[in-house]
Every structure is written in C-alpha cells, then in structure tokens.
Amino acid sequence: MSQRVQDPVVLSLVRRIAWARLHPAGFFDFVVKSEFGDRTKLTAAAHQRVLFDFVIHHDRSVIRTPPGFSKTFCMASLTMWLLGRYATARRAITSATREQAAKPLGMVRDYIEQAAEFPALRGEVYRLTCHGPDPTEAVPLWPAQFGQERLESIRTGFQHQPHVYAQLYRMRSFAAEGSRCKVEWIEAAKRAAMDAGVFGPVPVYRGPWVTFTGIDLGVGKTEQHDQTALLTFAVRDDGRRVILDADIGRFSAPDIVRKIQDKHERYGSFLRVETNAAQDYIRQFALNANIALPIRAHTTGSNKVDIRFGVESLFLELANGAWLIPCGSCGGMDPGIAKWVEECLSYRPPPAHTGDLLMASWLAREEARACGLGLTTPMYHRKDGGGLGGLMLR
16 A cells, blocks of 8 residues: 555656645536547646635635636536535526526536546646736736737727727626717718728828927837837818727837838828837937927826816817727728727726827827917917927927
C-alpha cells in the first residue's frame, strides 16, 4: 500500500480531488468536458477562475460576461460543486425564460446521471491569475476562443451599433434611460448624413466650408501611454457640423507633429490642441515646423464641465440636429467614427474618463466657437476684430 501511495499518478489524483472539493475552479478542471466532439477535458480559463473566486468570496454577486464566455458551463459546474459541498442546502436557478434556466440544470442532471469515475488529469497545474495590466483593453481576455481576428470580425458586424458591441464584448454598461447622449440622436444624425449624401470620412477636403481639428494628446507608443486622438469636422453654411475624419492611436511625439501638419494640409483646418501639464511642447514643435500653422493651445479645467460650453453641450447640439455622422446605407460607420459614437453614448461626467475622440471633437468645437461658428453673430463677420482674425494674434 505504501508503494502505491508513493505513485506520482495516484498522488496527483489525490491532490486534484482535494482541490476539486475545496474550490469550484478545481472542480471545473476535474469534471467538466467539452460539449461537442470527443468531449475532452476542459481547464478553466483565467476569466473563469476569477469568476469562481469572486463568487465564493461574495454571498451576493452579479456577474456579467460577453456572449460565448461559457456562462452556462460555469453556472452548471458551480451548481454541482455547491451540491457536493453543501448536500442539505437548497438551490434555485432562475431566468426570465424557463428554457434558459433549464439549460444549466439539464447539464447538472446529465453529469450526475451519466458520470463514471473521473480519471486523473495530466498536464500543467494552473493557478488563479488576474488579467495583466491592460489599460486600453487591447489584449484579449480569452485568446484561445476570442482572439483579435475573431473579435475584429464580430466588431465589424456591429459597426452600425458600436455601443451594443461595447456592451456585449467589452462589458461597458449602458442604460439608454440614464445616458447623457441618446441613441435616437445618433441615429437621427446618421440619417441626416445619408440624406445629405455623406456616407463616410473623406481623405481630402477642398470645399468652401470652414474646417476644424481637435487634438487630444497622449504621447508614446507603448500600452502604458494614453492614445492620441485627432478629429476633424467641417461647418456647413447652415451651421451643422460634418465629421470628415477621426483618427486615434499611440503615436510618438514626432509622429503626432507630422499628423497635425498632415491634417491641416488635407483639410485646411484650424487646429486646437490640449496643452495641459508639459504637453505644450507638441504645439511648439508643430509651429517650429510651420510658423504659419493655425494652431491654438487649449487648457482644460472647469471649462470641460461648463453647463453652456462643456463637453456635454455637444450632446445638446446632437439633440438639435447640428451634427451629421457619416455612415453607409445600412448604418455602418468607419471604425474611428464608430468609436467616437461609442464614447458619446458611454460618456459619464468627471471624475470618469472622457473618451479621447470625444475630447478631440470638443476641442475642435471649442475652436469653431472661438472663431464665431455656432454663435448667433459669427465672429468672423464682426467689426471688432474678433474671431478668425484674433486667432492670428497668438
């Protein structure tokens, strides 16, 4: 008997049984099999281990995961673990529909009725780990099932409703009744763009309308750096804004300067760049490259939440039909514009972070306002030298 106890396979099995009794993640590793095919053993993924650990440490918990992230498997496995650990307790699985509640209960019944002895598992030992630092959520949580290519394919299918993709696959909470920016305002702006024949961003603009570019800075190319966003729109003769370009990414300082110059050359736009902290050197570099560049510094403070001209005033403009959002005939949008829409719909007041493209659009709108576009009496027509003329008096 002592020789058998020393058998590494037996010892491994004993340890796995002990871990399965102690923790639902261990039980999942020991018991659960794939639903289809050869029904191979499954190992709990990192997010599943976090889920189990969270549930057993909180008497009452709410779990939200994207579609396809094995909620049914996890709930069925957790139910079986609880039944074994607390044999006299009573449990209930409830759902808005009877069929949905019956699915995990059916899995539990099948395992109990059909399970034979569970053989020892072979392979590496997995420990509970948290998802690493990923401030922009660029690293897939479950790459084996939802890699970058699959996520991009799914996101493309939601181009007409980026907030739905954000809600389902990025776990961005969204409640239409509490949103500062309403979905119906966005849809109305898209319909207005289609009626005007505006179906997407344009690479170059040489038309008669005045154009503006806002630049929200985040210098650096690594994941630890914020993203830099540049958004350009034109102001039509009727005062409505048409988005021409939305650009976002991690760029080095020289790349940002080149992009600023490129936006001005392609759209002929007046530029406004946020210069909080030590960021003014970007504007200075841009001016060193082209002293005639129409760029103005912007310091963000209480003006960001100003009830008349703050970020949220953009949503009033949307509600009033002052924006045209380019989109295809089926409502799909360019990725940059779709991200701007998502940031509008998910906006929360400070101290919550304001989306980078949303900030860039506000900076561009502030430049337009400083130039008189959007006011009752356009400043570029005033006789007191305000507006566009004032821009050149840096």
